[in-house]
Amino acid sequence: MIVFLIGFMGSGKSFYAKGLSEFLHVPLVDLDQFIEEEQAMSITEIFEKMGEPSFRALESVAIKQVYADLLTRTTETTHINDILGIISCGGGTPCFNDNMEWMNKHGLTIWINAPEEIILERLMKEKETRPLVASLTEEELRGFIHQKLLERKPYYEKAQSVIANHQITIHEFINTIQHAKNFF
Ligand code: S3P
Numbered sequence: 001m002i003v004f005l006i007g008f009m010g011s012g013k014s015f016y017a018k019g020l021s022e023f024l025h026v027p028l029v030d031l032d033q034f035i036e037e038e039q040a041m042s043i044t045e046i047f048e049k050m051g052e053p054s055f056r057a058l059e060s061v062a063i064k065q066v067y068a069d070l071l072t073r074t075t076e077t078t079h080i081n082d083i084l085g086i087i088s089c090g091g092g093t094p095c096f097n098d099n100m101e102w103m104n105k106h107g108l109t110i111w112i113n114a115p116e117e118i119i120l121e122r123l124m125k126e127k128e129t130r131p132l133v134a135s136l137t138e139e140e141l142r143g144f145i146h147q148k149l150l151e152r153k154p155y156y157e158k159a160q161s162v163i164a165n166h167q168i169t170i171h172e173f174i175n176t177i178q179h180a181k182n183f184f
Pocket of ligand 1: 007008009010013032043089090091092093129130131132
């Protein structure tokens with residue numbers, strides 16, 4: 001089974017993806033990083049040069065490529081947990097095309113539902129690499145997060161499991177996954 005971590009920018013997807021991958025000894029792919037390597041451009045450059053619709057198209061293709069790739073890489077790492085790999089998605093991945101339905105069909109989707117204040121605090125520190133928010137002031141960013149979360153929640157809410165505690169430990173996270181796996 002492949003685990004897809006979803007959630008808003010700054011919700012902690014990369015942090016937990018790394019922790020889960022290390023703890024479970026399974027490969028991790030960060031979707032943005034995969035796209036950057038494939039295109040030999042940063043996400044910011046892709047947005048600037050190709051525009052967001054092209055990025056969204058690349059993202060939908062990438063999720064399927066990464067999934068297929070992880071399945072072929074798992075022979076010697078197959079673990080008792082039968083979690084074969086972790087994919088850390090971009091914040092918008094579930095909200096475009098059929099991505100959310102596709103991920104729900106092919107793996108276990110987990111939404112990290114971090115509070116808006118925490119997202120704001122984290123994004124203020126690292127917004128340069130995120131083209132959607134790079135130029136916003138703190139107040140604009142606060143409004144952006146609130147509005148986008150409203151728009152995106154219907155997609156995020158389709159996740160098969162939700163992490164509501166943004167400070168959950170890796171052990172607790174794994175317990176949540178084990179529990180969720182029994183249902184899907
Ligand atoms: C985006 C989130 C980013 C990246 C791109 C667009 C979004 O990923 O895919 O900048 O639409 O929320 P992270 O959530 O990993 O920052």
